[in-house]
Amino acid sequence: MPANAVEVKSLSKRFGAFTAVDAVSFSVEKGEIFGFLGANGAGKSTTIRMLCALLDPTSGTASVGGFDIRREPEKVKRSIGYMSQRFSLYDDLTVAENIRFFGGAYGLNRGTVASRLPWVLEMAGLRGREGSLARTLSVGWKQRLALGCAVLHEPGIVFLDEPTGGVDPASRRRFWELINGLSEQGMTIFVTTHYLDEAEYCNDIRLIHAGRIVAGGSPTELKTAAIRHPILEVACDRPVxxxxxxxxxxxxxxxxxxxxxxxxxxxxxxxxxxxxxDRLGRAGIAVRRVDRIMPSLEDVFIHEIETNAAPGPAAAGEAKP
Amino acid sequence: MKGPTLGGIRSVVKKEFREIRRDSRSLGFMIFLPAFLLLMFGFALTLDVKHIALAVVDGDGSQASRELVDQFSTTEYFDLKAVLPMTTAIDPLMAREDIGAALVIPPRFAEDLLAGRSPSVQVLLDGSNAMTGATAGGYIAAILQTYSQKITLETLARRGLGGLAAPVAAEVRVWYNPELRSSNFLIPGLIAFILMVIVTISTASSIVREKERGTMDQLRISSLGSPDLIIGKMIPYALISLGSAHLVLLLSQVLFGVGIKGSYPLLLLAMVLFVCGALGQGLFISSITRTQQVAFLLALLTSMLPTFILSGFIFPVRNMPAVVQAITYFVPARYFLAALRAIVLKDAGLAAVWPQILFLAAFALLALGGSAARMGRGEKEPRPRRGRARA
Known part of the structure; x- marks a missing residue:
């Protein structure tokens, strides 16, 4: 097995005239939490779908778990777990039936499924609700159950596509604790998000904008290396x-x-x-307070987009804090 | 593409059964809608013409003319609705559709009859519905024919030539459907129609639903292959539709008296093959569409129209223009219908219906194989994109 769980070289995907992913290259170390950050439409899901062998790249190469995504798509699929932003479960099946079905679909035998079932229930906090239909679960529960189903077969790498969309803050925090737990067990986590605060949980980050990677590194590296100029926080009237x-x-x-x-x-x-x-005074805007602050990832993101790329349709301001 | 696996199929079958069982609407759609359609169509769709409202203008008023009128009113085909004084009274009644036919007996009808002259009787028919009009005309001609034959023989007898018989008597005997009831002709067609539409529509949503929910991607990552999915999805729907087909057969027997004359195993074979073909068609539609609405419409169009119009259900294929007849060769319901009528009404054996059985088998293989192939290819298909809102 190679040292890196994921190895991507000049990977591109075009849909007609539109380039969704534009020659991205990066690698993901085994066992780390790798964050793929960007606004909606930046190319995050397209990249994940190519790495999961669900979508053919237009050009470039990538290997996942040591297998080439073009030549060995079946082997790639065997070695990964995947959870989409829709928490794909069967609404008309109960919690336990969903787990058993996915167990069967991953080719696990009954014994293995039976031994993994309590683990998933415990992890998702669904003990005692095995018989509830999935449609009756709250979003947070669905999310954790979907994660449980995605890692049922104990894959080496799990791809999480916007796993925290539409989930309340408490459930998001709990979800990230689960992710940390999986990572400590040695699982490689590849996660996309447009919540910049979630990037703080990652060991390694790539910022993607309009299909291109604009910055990368650990959260601390990004904040110190990418922005060398001072950032002032200005509290004033009529901020817009x-x-x-x-x-x-x-x-x-x-x-x-x-x-x-x-x-x-x-x-x-x-x-x-x-x-x-001086400038705001001339405009008649009262300045109440000016502080020098440590840049946040959001500052980094905005700075990188403004300096590296032409202003795209997906403005950085869309990224929610 | 991977071959089917027993474990994979079992997982999918179990899951599908559970989903169908908990979705009471789709279950009702598959089991009770066919029975309901049979009742609706069975009672409403009849080509028989009975109880035609008849008006009589008796210009003679003799015993002979009254006897002629009785010939009509004593059959179940005509109900004597009105006796009118003059022919001008007929038009308003027929325009209001109060009557469908009128019989005008001329003055001196009896006199002419006795004198051996042939009196003319006028018959007026409402031809606005060509089918019932033509049928009613046939009945009237037959009744008049019988009547005049009787009069001729009576006259001859009075002249001392009794014991004479009409030289040629046509004795028509109808086989397979002796009462010429149209329900016997229509019910097998109805069974084909109902099965085709219900099966195609209910399976058409089964794959596209997984695409809409996003579970399809989850299944593609899993170790299930397309054959596992196709076979696993097919089995529950096939069993339920066969059950529903039996319910329809039972109701046909109980309510419409259409019993199965032929071999049941042969009938079952034809039904299984036909259902598999319809399932394949539904699954294929499901694998090429992206939304349930489109799949539903496509399934409705491709199952309902050909089965209704091009199968010989109502309109005989031999009456169609050559081009349309050529198209009917590609409609599976045509073969199923022919086999069904032959087996149910005529007690036909395999020797008579093997071409139909063969075609049904070929269509089932083609449709199922096509959808499995399409699913396998679909795994590499680019993702549908609606604008750039989500990537």
């Missing part, structure tokens, strides 16, 4: 108007709006503070 004014200033590196305050990237801190107060 202030944002529009500052975007036109040559000394402003990048700006974005966070709730009621602005994040403004400047060339140098003291000079930046002075110019900022």
């Amino acid at each position: 108007e202030a944002l529009e004014i500052l975007q036109k200033e040559p000394w402003v590196v990048d700006t974005s709006i966070f709730g009621l305050s602005l994040h403004v990237g400047v060339g140098e801190e003291a000079e930046g503070r002075r110019l900022l107060a």
